[in-house]
Amino acid sequence: MRLIRVMCSGRVDLSFVLRAFANGADGVFIGGCRLNECNYTTHGNYHALNMVLLCKKILERIGLNPERLRVEFMSAGEGILFAEVMNDFGKKIKELGPLGKNEGIDPADLKSRVQEAAKLVPYIKMAKSDKLAQHLYKTEEYSEFFTSAEVDALFREVVSYHIAPDKCQACMICFKKCPVEAIVGAKNQIHVIDQEKCIKCGTCFEACPSRFGAVQKIIGGPVPPPIPEEKRKIARTGKEKSGTH
């Protein structure tokens, strides 16, 4: 068992949970302060709750039993309750067995499924930011807060960005604005997006000047392959060099 202590349950990111599963954890337990008893105005434990509800649906989507993930809220004085909850969770995880075994997924496939989901975390958090910030006051709301259909759609209609080589003017605006350096480009070079690094934030789509409109948003479809390096050079005419575009 591995214990990770963070100041607030709201700090437990979706990516931490998926990383734990990608590293072979059979179960993940998150303990937070009682809801509505947070000392801060942020009430981060509501974020933790929403994140867990979403993550459970993601686990279901990739074929894992969502009971491998649990969140519980209790106060520091509830030692007996904590012991009971931990014993119960330990028992559940023993019943479920090693990650993927009960689910019938072979280890290599399992790792790639979890890693694929982990790669989508920034996009998922952005797409669901409003819901992730909500406060659920009634436990009856938990079960259907995130639905399987909603999470399936999120994966099915995943957004990708692509730079159309015939439209890119190598102005370097997107290159400078990409928060994760996922755009490969240089002066007079058609830019390309490294899909492995891209976190699908859409900044390049917003930033590309409308007169170029070179960044394309692709929903749920395949992304065209990047233009080969030897074809990326843009030959400028004298007029273009003097800054007419």
Ligand code: SF4
């Ligand atoms: S979508 Fe965001 S992360 Fe991806 S290339 Fe564009 S700016 Fe970079």
Ligand code: SF4
């Ligand atoms: S902002 Fe548009 S035109 Fe400029 S380099 Fe990026 S994709 Fe090309």
